[in-house]
Each structure stands twice: as structure tokens, then as C-alpha cells.
Amino acid sequence: MAKRFTKMAYSSPEEMVFGHSKAPISYGFGMKVGAGRVIPELNYAPRPGTEKSVDRLRKEYVDYISKDALDRALTLGFPDLQLETEWVSQMAAPEMSAPIVSGQRDLVEKYHDKYGINLAVRHTIPDQREAGQGLRLGLDKESAYPERFMTCVDTVCENGADVLSVESVGGKEFADYAVTHGDITAFLFGVGYLGSMDMEYIWKQMVSVAKKHKVIPGGDTNCSGANVAMFMAGGMMDNDVQKTFSAVARCISAARTLVAPECGATGPDKDCGYEGVIVKAITGLPAAQEGKNCQCAHADLQGNLMAQVTDMWSNESVEYHPEFGGSSIQCWLGTLGYEVSLMNTAIQMGQERTLRDLYMNSDRTRGPEGYVLAYDNAWKIGKVIAEYGDDYYLRAKAAGLTGANIIMEGYDKKELILTSKQLLVLKKMIKELEALPDNEDSFYEYCAKKYKDEVPDFNPKNYGL
Amino acid sequence: MSKTKIDYGAILRRYDAELENVSTPEAIAAKMLPSDPHLKEVASTVLYMKIREVGPVVMKALKEGVEPLILINKGLVAGMEIVSNLYAQHVYYLPEIMMAAKTMEIGISIAEKQIPGGRTTKGKVIMHAVEGDPHDIGKNIAAVMMRSSGFTVLDLGKDVAVDTVIATVKEEKPFMVSGTALMTTTMTACAAIAEKLKAAGINIPVMAAGGAVHRDFAESFDLGIYSEKAPQTPPIADKILAGYDWKKIRENWDDIVEGI
Numbered sequence: 198m199a200k201r202f203t204k205m206a207y208s209s210p211e212e213m214v215f216g217h218s219k220a221p222i223s224y225g226f227g228m229k230v231g232a233g234r235v236i237p238e239l240n241y242a243p244r245p246g247t248e249k250s251v252d253r254l255r256k257e258y259v260d261y262i263s264k265d266a267l268d269r270a271l272t273l274g275f276p277d278l279q280l281e282t283e284w285v286s287q288m289a290a291p292e293m294s295a296p297i298v299s300g301q302r303d304l305v306e307k308y309h310d311k312y313g314i315n316l317a318v319r320h321t322i323p324d325q326r327e328a329g330q331g332l333r334l335g336l337d338k339e340s341a342y343p344e345r346f347m348t349c350v351d352t353v354c355e356n357g358a359d360v361l362s363v364e365s366v367g368g369k370e371f372a373d374y375a376v377t378h379g380d381i382t383a384f385l386f387g388v389g390y391l392g393s394m395d396m397e398y399i400w401k402q403m404v405s406v407a408k409k410h411k412v413i414p415g416g417d418t419n420c421s422g423a424n425v426a427m428f429m430a431g432g433m434m435d436n437d438v439q440k441t442f443s444a445v446a447r448c449i450s451a452a453r454t455l456v457a458p459e460c461g462a463t464g465p466d467k468d469c470g471y472e473g474v475i476v477k478a479i480t481g482l483p484a485a486q487e488g489k490n491c492q493c494a495h496a497d498l499q500g501n502l503m504a505q506v507t508d509m510w511s512n513e514s515v516e517y518h519p520e521f522g523g524s525s526i527q528c529w530l531g532t533l534g535y536e537v538s539l540m541n542t543a544i545q546m547g548q549e550r551t552l553r554d555l556y557m558n559s560d561r562t563r564g565p566e567g568y569v570l571a572y573d574n575a576w577k578i579g580k581v582i583a584e585y586g587d588d589y590y591l592r593a594k595a596a597g598l599t600g601a602n603i604i605m606e607g608y609d610k611k612e613l614i615l616t617s618k619q620l621l622v623l624k625k626m627i628k629e630l631e632a633l634p635d636n637e638d639s640f641y642e643y644c645a646k647k648y649k650d651e652v653p654d655f656n657p658k659n660y661g662l
Numbered sequence: 663m664s665k666t667k668i669d670y671g672a673i674l675r676r677y678d679a680e681l682e683n684v685s686t687p688e689a690i691a692a693k694m695l696p697s698d699p700h701l702k703e704v705a706s707t708v709l710y711m712k713i714r715e716v717g718p719v720v721m722k723a724l725k726e727g728v729e730p731l732i733l734i735n736k737g738l739v740a741g742m743e744i745v746s747n748l749y750a751q752h753v754y755y756l757p758e759i760m761m762a763a764k765t766m767e768i769g770i771s772i773a774e775k776q777i778p779g780g781r782t783t784k785g786k787v788i789m790h791a792v793e794g795d796p797h798d799i800g801k802n803i804a805a806v807m808m809r810s811s812g813f814t815v816l817d818l819g820k821d822v823a824v825d826t827v828i829a830t831v832k833e834e835k836p837f838m839v840s841g842t843a844l845m846t847t848t849m850t851a852c853a854a855i856a857e858k859l860k861a862a863g864i865n866i867p868v869m870a871a872g873g874a875v876h877r878d879f880a881e882s883f884d885l886g887i888y889s890e891k892a893p894q895t896p897p898i899a900d901k902i903l904a905g906y907d908w909k910k911i912r913e914n915w916d917d918i919v920e921g922i
Contacts, residue, residue, distance in 0.1 A: 211663060248847045285847040286794040325796055327820075366796075373799050379757030425799060429756070433677040437756040440678075516846055554664045562670040573663055612670075616682045618755070 199397050199459040203586035206481025210576035213506040214549050215540050219481025222463055224413045225317025225359040226309035228279065230465050231483030231508040235540045237533040238319070238468060238485055238511040239266050240281040241526045244518065248287040251296060258282060259300035262517050262526055267308045267316070269527040275534040277315040279360075280305070281468070283514060284323050289345050291352045302357030319360035319415060321467070322349035328370035332395060332659035350403050354410035361407045362415040362467050367395020368453070370654040372422030376429060376438055381445060381597065381626045382633065383652070386644040388422045389449045389593025390637075394660040396456035404461035416466025416473075416482075417457040419450035424469055427566060432496060440498075441604060441615065441623040444565035448578050448600030451475035452593035455582065458482055468511035471499070474570055475596075477506060478579035485509035490532045493525070499567035502560035505553045506572050510537050561612075565623075568613050569600045577603065590637040598630045683752045690753060694744045700728050701737040704769065708741025711761040713768065720769045730773040734781065738769040742810050749893070750922075756803065763810045783814045785903055788830055788839040791820035791872075792851035797844035800872055804840070804892035811896035824854045831864060838902055840895065842872035849874050856885040867908040869898070877915075887911045894919040 206219045218231025230236055247257040263280060270278045280301060288294035298320060305316040326346060331337035334344060353361050371387020374380065396417060407414040418424070426443035430436075451472035458464070464482035466473050468491075477484040487494075488503030491513035504510060512529045522528045543552040553572070560567040568574060581599045585592035604623055607613035615623065634640045641662075648655060691709055696702050700723040707716040723733055745762040748754035754762075774781040789805050791798040798820035805815045816834055818827065831839055839859075843849035852870035859868065870880035871889040880888035885908050889895045901911060901918055911918070 242846060245846045245850050285845065287847065325821075327796065373802070377756055377760050377799065377803060379755075429799075433675075434681075436678065436752060439755065551664075558664075558668055558670075559673060563674050563676075614676045614679045616679050617684055618682070619678075 199401065199456065201459055201586045202455060202479050203583050205479055205576075205580055205583050207478050207576065210478070210573040211550075213478060213572050213576065214553050215504060215507050216544050216549065218464070218477065218483040218508050220463070220483070222413065222465070222483055225279075225315075226305060227313075227315035228277065228317040228359070229315070233544060234277065235507065235537045236277045236279055236509045237275065237530065237537045238279040238281050238465075238509045239526060239530050239533060240283060240468070240511055240514045241266075242283070242514050242516045243285065244516060248285050251293055254287070254293060255296045255300055257517065258297045259304055261524070263301050263304050265524045265527050266530055267304065267314070269523060269530050270314060270534065271308075271312055273531060273534055275314070275530075275538075278530070278534075279317045279319060279509060281319040281321060281511070283321040283364075284349070286323050286325060289323055289325060289349055291348060294349070294352050295356050298353060298356035298358050317359040319362055319465075320353045320358040321362040321364065322346070322353060324363055324366045326366060327654075328656065328659055329654040331656070332367060333398060333661070336656075336658060346399070347402065347406075350406050354406050354412045358412055360413045360415040360465070361403060362417065363399070363403070364418050364420040364467065364469070365396060365399055366421045367399070367660075368392030369421045370652055371648070372425065374648070374652050376422075376426045376442075376446070379439065379442055379622065381442065382629055382644065383648060384422065384426075384446050385449055385593055385597060385630070385633075386640070386648070387652075388419060388446070389452050389597070390590045390640070391660045392419070392422070392453040393456050393589040393593070394662075396453055397460060398661065400457045400460035400462060408461070414457075414462040415485075416462045416464055416470070417454055418467035418470030419453055419472060420467070420469045423447045423450035423472060427471065427497060428495060430566070432498065436616075436618070439619050439622040440565045441601075441619040442626070444569050444604060445597050445601045445623075445626055447472055447566055448475070448569055449593050449597040451578065452582050452589070452596050455479060465509045468509065469513060471497075471503065471566070471570060474503075474506055474572060474575040475579045475582070478572070478576045479583050483508035485511055487511040487513045490529065490536055493529050498564040499560040499570060501556040502567050502570060504536070504540065505557045510540070562607075562614065565604045565613065565615065565619065568607055569603055574600075574603050588637060590640050591635075594630060594633060598627065601627045601630065685751065685753055687748055687753055690748060690751065691744050694747065696736055696740055698736075700726065701733070701740065704733060704737030705741035705744065707769065708738055708762050708766045709744050711758065711765050713761065713765045716765045716769045717772060720772045724773065724776060730776040731781070733773050734770055738766045738773070739812065742766045746810070759810070760803075760806055763806045766810065784812045785899075786814040786816060786834060786836045787899060788816045788818060788827065788834060788836045790818035790822040790827060790841055792841040792843045792848050793823050794821060794851070795843050795845055795848040795872075796820050797872070798842070800844075800892060801840070801842040804842070804871065804889070804895045807892050807896055808899065811899070813896070813899060824851050824858065827855050828858045828862070831859060831866070832862070836866065838867050838869060838899055840869035840871060840889070843870070843875055844873040846874045849879060852880070852886065853883040856883050860884055865907070867902055867911060869895070871895070881912055884908070888915065890919070891922075894922050897922065
């Protein structure tokens, strides 16, 4: 069994602030994360068509994207930069990815040696595993995706990456059903319970390989569940999925994302895991987050708030193309770097808590998800996860219920506005979560029966059950 | 944390709350439900997503003499049309669409067994998430909406090889094929499908959709048409059945999807 966090790293929410973590980490070429300075992390995507050959894709990532980014960091006087390569699916083949991993490594080393800029590269591998075919080694006879997953881990670690990450998909078969049907129990079962087991399975192996090669095991995200809910809940004019649902789903997802650190991941975790603020409150490890400066990838309702306690600040992803101000990645690095510069100035002037609260209050009531992720509320959700830390089911349920009650309290004291439909869905979720069994075995039995026909891809063997 | 009292209304506006339609499903549906008591009861099971009740209600209506085709079209489908109306008015949302569609499909599967030769639908489409792309939630939603609108959907799943799509089109002869992609590096499969269909002399529209896809891309290759979001797919398909080819869909796209 993996280690479990049963105590909070931060004794109060007030202690948390951007740029500082309880367990700073050093790696790469001069990179120090969570050690008193926020670091920009730039993520990018190649242009369509460049994935068709090894040489063309390597050129796109290394010669164009990475070089453009490093040159712009020098131009604007940024002291630190982390590059993040989120692999396109074609890179699951080692002959496609290995030259990119080693090429980026060589380039950042050259720039660090020549200019002294602090640099590192994170590689985030694709998780192509499919529940219907099998999530664990030996189960997928059709595509062998679990084996390909581990090949990707090896390729990252053997070719000079600094940080290894993934956006894993365990529990996604339930998350998709849950989000489209507004079923919070299905989300709890899939993401909070089964997803945590899958995280433990993959992260133990990932940490082992990473340690062998002295690569940093960064962290994970519930992009495939909580972010799907958040994006479908959308903005003010979108209501396909209720925002109270996505907010509670986010709280549950934190219990799952926590498993990576429990297996030995050290952070910085993944930028798109908006639940990272809750995880940081529990673990004290460096967090990577995204928000206002990732509008190139998507819009959400907590653009400023997400910067409140982060240690890395990301743009999520931008496709490489020309803009008036240079290439797209140069322009978005500019927005990232200047925002980070503002945060670091606040730290230098002793104003970091003021800026943190400005960020947070800007979006605190823009929607229910921002409300539960405001650092004071996020800390409370982290606290109940730690209290039930030894039990994957109970801690995820407690996270969801606590998040839902925080929203209800915010509504009751007239701090947070809810539509009647958001309120209706919130009350239904509270009632449903409160009525669930108080132990793992009964919960499993209840869900296995309830979703037998609804989620046909569910296979207990995927989760070692 | 600062204790300063903040007027959040001076910082942001909650348009979702300001513009909310507070009508109830019951109030809107009262004027739209069929008057025949059997059909009203059947339509109500769909409207209120009574998934456990639809089977017994349909069987009772059939036993009491309601023609199966009438029961389907004026009971189950009529109920789903009210659901679509509520969705368009922002009273119902995605979960209600999914549950109501499931309720309707259970009812149809019971009733159509009593129709000699089976029930005919508007036509057949092939839907899939493209090669290399595991993201299929949008496709699944669009497939439910297509079935709810009376189409037969052959759902090939996710990460479907281009050649599999081509072979299935040749065998099943749909009037449209759709591919969804969340990644710009996988959406190019839609163009590859269109190219191969054209080379085989099959000139059906190829609908490109999904998070990564934009209209400019979908219209950058012959046969390509665009759907921005799932609810737009049925009205576009209706136009194809009405005789619009891919060029005419493009020319009239804004009018076809207006307000959806």
C-alpha cells in the first residue's frame, strides 16, 4: 500500500501563498520550484501535419518551438523557464519521441551553459489506455496500450527529461457517464474510488522508473474527469452541465490526484489539475497551475484565482503559429513571464499575501468551482481528505460532501449566487452523498450493481478487483 | 485573509443567474403533451425520464389497442420533442436529454417488435472519434441527439482507423459520416476520410466536429462540413436528407444552425 497523507502540511490556509511550498525541489539546469519564486511553465502543440514524420516533428518541437521560447525568455529577461511537452499520440512510438526528448535536453543545456538561464523540461506522456480493452499490463490484447504506456515512461526517463508527468484516465468510463448524466455517485465511484486505485497502480511503477534514472516524478491531474465536467459546465452562458456539479466533482478529484504524491511524486504537479490547490494544502508539495494566461487553450471562471498559491504558472497549451508579436508560443510566454514577474515582485516587496487575496477575490464568486477552490475553502476540503486519508472511498466522499456544503453555506450567507437549477442539483448531490454507505465494501457492492448495465466498459480487473 | 467587505457585483456579473429561465417543465409541457390519455401517459414517461416505468406503460398501451407506430411517433417521439423544446429553452440540460433519450429508446425497442418488418428511420449515419483520438464524449452526446431525432446511428467508437471508417461506409451506405477530434494532430483524419471516399466515388458529406475542429478546417477539403456542437448535428442531417449536398450545407450553414 502507498503512503497516505493523514495530516495537513499547512496548519492554516493563511500560511499558503504562491512561490513557496513546504518541500521545495531542485532539478534540471538551476531550476528551484516552491523555493520563493514562481516559475513560468510553457506548454505548446505542434502544427497539424508535422506529426507525419520523425524528422519533421523533432524539428517542430526542438528547432522551432523550444528555440523560439528560449530566445524570447532571454529577450524579456526572464530568469527561469520550464518547458512542458505534452506528447501528441504519435509520440507513443519511441522512434518519434526519443529524438524530441534528447533534442530538447541538449538545447536547454546549451542555453543554460551559454546564458545562465535556469531551465528544465517536463514531459507529459499520453495515456491511451481504454477501459473496454484493459487498463493493466497484460489485459489489453487488442492494442497493448498499458504496455505502450510503460514504454513511454521508459522513453522519457532514458532520454534526458527532467520531469515526468501524465494525465491518467483511470475511472474515465464512469466520469464520462457521470458528467453527461449528472450522476455524482458515478463520479465518486469512478474517479474517487476506482481512479485512485488506478493511480496507485501506475504511479508506483512510474516513480520506480523515474527514480532509477534520476528524473523527477512530477504529478498527475484528473483532466479526464473534473476538467471535462468544468469545460462542459463552461461559462456564464453555458449550462449543459451544472456548475455546482463540476465544483463537487473537482473536490472529489483532489482525493484521486493526491495518490501520485502518496506513491512518491514530488511535484510540481500538473498545471491542468485545478484540484492542485487542495493537494498542495495537504502535501505541501510544489503546485503547477493555469488560469488567466491559458486563454489560448480554454476559458474558465477562475482565471485570476488559480494563481493564488501556485509555484509554477502555465499557459496550458498553444498551437505553434505566427502572430504579430512573434510566434504564438513567444507571445504566450510573454504573458506568462510578466505575470510571474508580478508575483515575484510581490514576494520581494512583502506583498505576496495581498496579491494572493486580490487574485482570489477577483474570482471567488464568479462561479461555484472558483468558490470551492478559493484557498481558504480548498484548505477545508483538504483537511477532511486528510482526516479520512486511509480510505480512498471515504476521503473522496468527504471531499465531495464538504465541497457541496461549503457552496451551500456560501449561498445561504448570500456570498455566492446560484441559479435555481444549480441549487436544485446541489441539494440533490448533498442528499445523495449523505445517503451513501459508510464503508467501502457496501459502496462497491451498491455501485457495481447500479452501474452494471449503464457503464458496460467497467471491468473490475482494471482495478485489481 | 483580508476581512475587507467586498462588493462582488462591482467586479463581475453573473449572467447565468440574471438570464435564467425559471419556467418549470410542467408549465411548458402542459400545452404540448398529447391529449389522448394513453399517448399522454407514454409521452410523460419520456418527458419526466421515468426509466423504470416506460416499459410497463408502453406494454399497457399496446395491450389496450394503441397501434405501435402511433405509440412511437405520437407518444415516445412526441415526448422527446418536448424534451428538446425544454432543452432549447434552457429549462432542461444535458443530463435530462440523456435520460429522456434512454427512456424513449427503451419504449421504442418494446413497441417496434410489434411492427411487421421493423420500424423505418429517417436514415443511417456513421459516427466515430477519429484515429488516434480517445476523446469521445462529444460524439456520444451527438449520437444520442441523432437517435432522438429519428436517425439510425452506427457508432464505431473512438480511435477508429481511417480504413475501418471507409470499409464500413462501403458496407453500410450511410448518407453522412461524422468524425470528432479533440486534438489538432488527429483532426486531419477527417480530411483523409473525405479524400478516400472521394477517390472511391462516394460523395457523402463528411462532418468534422469536436474541440480541436473549427469551421475553416472542416471546409478546407472536399465533402467536409462542420458541426460546432452536438445539437447542431440533427438539423444539418435533416438538410442532407432534404437534398442538400456538402456544398449547399456550407453555403447555408449559418441559417441551418441559427440559434442552436
